[in-house]
Amino acid sequence: MIAVKIVALFLLPTCTTNALSSIRIGTRPSKLAMVQAKKIQQLLHDAIQANDSTSSPIRSEIVPIDAAGDNNSPVAASQDVPLAMKTVDFTGALDDALTDGTIDVAVHSLKDIPPSNRWKDDLVIGSYSEREDPLDVLVSDECSTLAGLPKNARVGSASIRRQAQLLSHRPDVKVVSIRGNVIARLAALERGDVDALILAAAGLERLSRSESNDSISLPYHRIDADDVLPGVGQGIIAAVCRKDDHKTLSLLNFVDNRTSRITAVAERAFLNVVDTMEHEWPGRPPCAAYMSRDDKGYLFRGVLLTPNGTKKVETSLRIPIKCSTSEAFGLGTKAGRELREKAGTSFFVGAG
Known part of the structure; x- marks a missing residue:
C-alpha cells in the first residue's frame, strides 16, 4: 500500500539527467525508515550539488510503502524456547514496487536484505552509506549488561541471531519474540511485556537524532561484539535499484561509501554461503x-x-586495506565455507 508522498527538489548533474525528470525513493512508513530515506535523499542532494550546481533541478519524492514486517503482532505467542523461527519481511513490498516501476530507489537497512539466493535477480545495491555503530544494544531501565540481567528475565527480540547469541551466554533467560518496528518494540518494553530489549544501536541513534526524538526515552547500553556479534551489514543503509536502470545507478554512485561496500560485500558473501546450509525453519x-x-x-x-x-x-x-570488492567477496565466501565445514552436516539437526 502506497502512502503520502513527501516531495523535495534537488539538482542532478548533467551526465545523469538525460531523460530523467524525477526520482522516486521508496521506504517503509515507520519513523526510523523515514529517517533513513531522508538521509539518502539529503546525501544525494549534497553530493550532486558538490559535483555540479549548474544542471536543471529535478524532483525527488519519498514514497512510503507498507511492509509486512511492520504489520506483525508486536508480541508473538510464547514457546518453550520462543525463538524467531518465522521470517520477518521488511523488504519484499519495496522490492516489488521497484520491479514494477512504482519507485526508482528502495531504501533498506542492509541487514534486512535477504541473501542473494532468496533475493530478486533484477535488483542491485547501488550505494552503501557510511557505516554507523554496528553493535547491538540492551535497552533496559534495570541493567546495563547481559550478565546483569535478572535470572529468567524476559528479553525481547525478533532476531534469531540475537536470540541464539543471548542464549549462548544466558540460557536461563526467556526470549520473547517481539515484532513490528522499533517504536512498537519500545512500547512493548514500556508496557512491561518484557524486561529488556536487544536492538541495533544505529537505529536507535538515527531516531534520537531525528526531529521526532521524543520516542527514545529508555536507556540503552552497547553490547560488546565479543558477546553479540553484529548482523551482516548492520549499521549500513542500502539504496537499491533495478539492475537495468543505468541512470539511477550512476546517480547512486555519488553517495556510495567504498569502505562500507568492501565490508558489506564480504559479510553478504559469508551470509550467502551459510544460508544454503540445511535447517528446519524458514529464513x-x-x-x-x-x-x-x-x-x-x-x-x-x-x-x-x-x-x-x-x-x-x-x-x-x-x-x-587496499583490497578489491572481488577480494572481499572471496574472503567472505572463504569464511562461510570454513564455518560450514566446521559445523558439518548435522549441526542443525533437531535444532528447529
Missing part, C-alpha cells in the same frame, strides 16, 4: 558477521550458532 540460520578496519587492514569475524545457543563455530580472517 536464515543464526549467523553473524562483522568486518572492521584498523591500521593493519580489515578484520573479518564470523559466527554460526544453533537457535538455542548450545553449539557455536566461529572464524576470523584478515585482508589488506
Whole structure:
C-alpha cells in the first residue's frame, strides 16, 4: 500500500539527467525508515550539488510503502524456547514496487536484505552509506549488561541471531519474540511485556537524532561484539535499484561509501554461503558477521550458532586495506565455507 508522498527538489548533474525528470525513493512508513530515506535523499542532494550546481533541478519524492514486517503482532505467542523461527519481511513490498516501476530507489537497512539466493535477480545495491555503530544494544531501565540481567528475565527480540547469541551466554533467560518496528518494540518494553530489549544501536541513534526524538526515552547500553556479534551489514543503509536502470545507478554512485561496500560485500558473501546450509525453519540460520578496519587492514569475524545457543563455530580472517570488492567477496565466501565445514552436516539437526 502506497502512502503520502513527501516531495523535495534537488539538482542532478548533467551526465545523469538525460531523460530523467524525477526520482522516486521508496521506504517503509515507520519513523526510523523515514529517517533513513531522508538521509539518502539529503546525501544525494549534497553530493550532486558538490559535483555540479549548474544542471536543471529535478524532483525527488519519498514514497512510503507498507511492509509486512511492520504489520506483525508486536508480541508473538510464547514457546518453550520462543525463538524467531518465522521470517520477518521488511523488504519484499519495496522490492516489488521497484520491479514494477512504482519507485526508482528502495531504501533498506542492509541487514534486512535477504541473501542473494532468496533475493530478486533484477535488483542491485547501488550505494552503501557510511557505516554507523554496528553493535547491538540492551535497552533496559534495570541493567546495563547481559550478565546483569535478572535470572529468567524476559528479553525481547525478533532476531534469531540475537536470540541464539543471548542464549549462548544466558540460557536461563526467556526470549520473547517481539515484532513490528522499533517504536512498537519500545512500547512493548514500556508496557512491561518484557524486561529488556536487544536492538541495533544505529537505529536507535538515527531516531534520537531525528526531529521526532521524543520516542527514545529508555536507556540503552552497547553490547560488546565479543558477546553479540553484529548482523551482516548492520549499521549500513542500502539504496537499491533495478539492475537495468543505468541512470539511477550512476546517480547512486555519488553517495556510495567504498569502505562500507568492501565490508558489506564480504559479510553478504559469508551470509550467502551459510544460508544454503540445511535447517528446519524458514529464513536464515543464526549467523553473524562483522568486518572492521584498523591500521593493519580489515578484520573479518564470523559466527554460526544453533537457535538455542548450545553449539557455536566461529572464524576470523584478515585482508589488506587496499583490497578489491572481488577480494572481499572471496574472503567472505572463504569464511562461510570454513564455518560450514566446521559445523558439518548435522549441526542443525533437531535444532528447529
